[in-house]
Amino acid sequence: MKYKRNLSKPIAGVCLLVIFCLVLLPLTLVSIFPKDEELGQTPVKKGTIPIPENINVYRHVSGKTESIPFEDYVKGVVAGEMPADFELEALKAQAVAARTYSLSKIIRSGSGGNPDHPSAPVCDDTHCQVYRSPEELAEIKSAEWMATGWPKIQKAVDSTKGQLMYYQGTLVEQPLFHSSSGGKTENSEDVFVSALPYLRSVDSPYEAAAPHQHEQIEIPLSEFSQKLKQAYPKKNLGTVNRDTVKVLERSSGGRVALLQAGNLTVKGREIRDLFGLRSANFSVSVQGNSVLFTTEGYGHGVGMSQWGANGMAQAGYKYTDILTHYYTGVEVY
Numbered sequence: 001m002k003y004k005r006n007l008s009k010p011i012a013g014v015c016l017l018v019i020f021c022l023v024l025l026p027l028t029l030v031s032i033f034p035k036d037e038e039l040g041q042t043p044v045k046k047g048t049i050p051i052p053e054n055i056n057v058y059r060h061v062s063g064k065t066e067s068i069p070f071e072d073y074v075k076g077v078v079a080g081e082m083p084a085d086f087e088l089e090a091l092k093a094q095a096v097a098a099r100t101y102s103l104s105k106i107i108r109s110g111s112g113g114n115p116d117h118p119s120a121p122v123c124d125d126t127h128c129q130v131y132r133s134p135e136e137l138a139e140i141k142s143a144e145w146m147a148t149g150w151p152k153i154q155k156a157v158d159s160t161k162g163q164l165m166y167y168q169g170t171l172v173e174q175p176l177f178h179s180s181s182g183g184k185t186e187n188s189e190d191v192f193v194s195a196l197p198y199l200r201s202v203d204s205p206y207e208a209a210a211p212h213q214h215e216q217i218e219i220p221l222s223e224f225s226q227k228l229k230q231a232y233p234k235k236n237l238g239t240v241n242r243d244t245v246k247v248l249e250r251s252s253g254g255r256v257a258l259l260q261a262g263n264l265t266v267k268g269r270e271i272r273d274l275f276g277l278r279s280a281n282f283s284v285s286v287q288g289n290s291v292l293f294t295t296e297g298y299g300h301g302v303g304m305s306q307w308g309a310n311g312m313a314q315a316g317y318k319y320t321d322i323l324t325h326y327y328t329g330v331e332v333y
């Protein structure tokens with residue numbers, strides 16, 4: 001899932017109206033009509049939000065929008081976003097996060113779609129969440145995976161059917177996740193724009209098995225300087241050497257907030273993008289004619305660490321423990 005920088009861009013008024021119409025209004029109606037079984041409707045449990053039967057998904061390859069049964073879509077997202085050989089409890093945590101994200105996208109889009117794909121609230125790649133249909137999975141994966149991995153993912157989704165994450169009774173809008181944090185996750189405002197109460201920096205102590213720990217990247221000093229000059233053409237880079245390339249400030253989760261490079265002061269996440277680093281959690285030094293980065297973890301570091309989730313599951317934690325650990329103050333029901 002790629003984070004769109006719209007955490008709290010105040011389309012908030014519209015959002016609140018939509019949320020009221022779609023969420024609060026039905027709940028109000030439920031409390032007004034307690035005998036809704038008599039109306040032929042499925043009773044809506046207090047505090048829950050009705051999940052639609054289908055979700056429209058924009059498929060990038062075909063350019064078409066497909067209507068997919070909602071829980072089947074969640075299965076295809078878990079298959080696209082997490083390895084099936086992860087622990088069942090980690091897959092269940094991913095299922096709840098994926099379901100919550102999808103429903104929040106539906107609610108936010110109202111009856112329309114996403115600005116980038118107006119025919120559907122979600123698409124099938126990292127812009128929203130990666131989704132693969134069973135037919136696509138059969139092509140991409142092995143027969144063994146379809147016989148063992150796919151049923152496990154189906155089980156993870158079925159056993160959490162309809163479950164969502166709430167913060168103080170409100171559906172969580174941004175259940176962000178990433179591959180691994182490098183030991184500590186980030187406050188949302190240190191990586192993106194807004195401070196969300198459930199996206200707080202927490203320790204992620206069960207990530208030892210994650211790939212991309214302590215990954216080193218060596219960049220020739222000339223290339224390092226050239227890319228900075230191209231990225232900031234109006235600024236005077238000055239001299240780049242071992243004395244002028246250093247970390248100035250780190251976030252509470254350990255990522256580089258500000259880096260000095262020559263005369264420039266650059267945000268760590270911009271350095272990450274510019275040099276294709278696995279994460280902005282890095283140390284840096286100039287050695288000879290090279291700039292040496294050592295990165296920790298993989299991804300933006302906000303919300304649930306997938307490898308940390310798997311490590312917690314291996315240590316005996318349940319999916320609800322995992323979710324309430326990585327999403328501060330949430331409830332799952």
Ligand SMILES: [Zn+2]
Nearest residue numbers: 122123127128
């Ligand atoms: Zn999308």
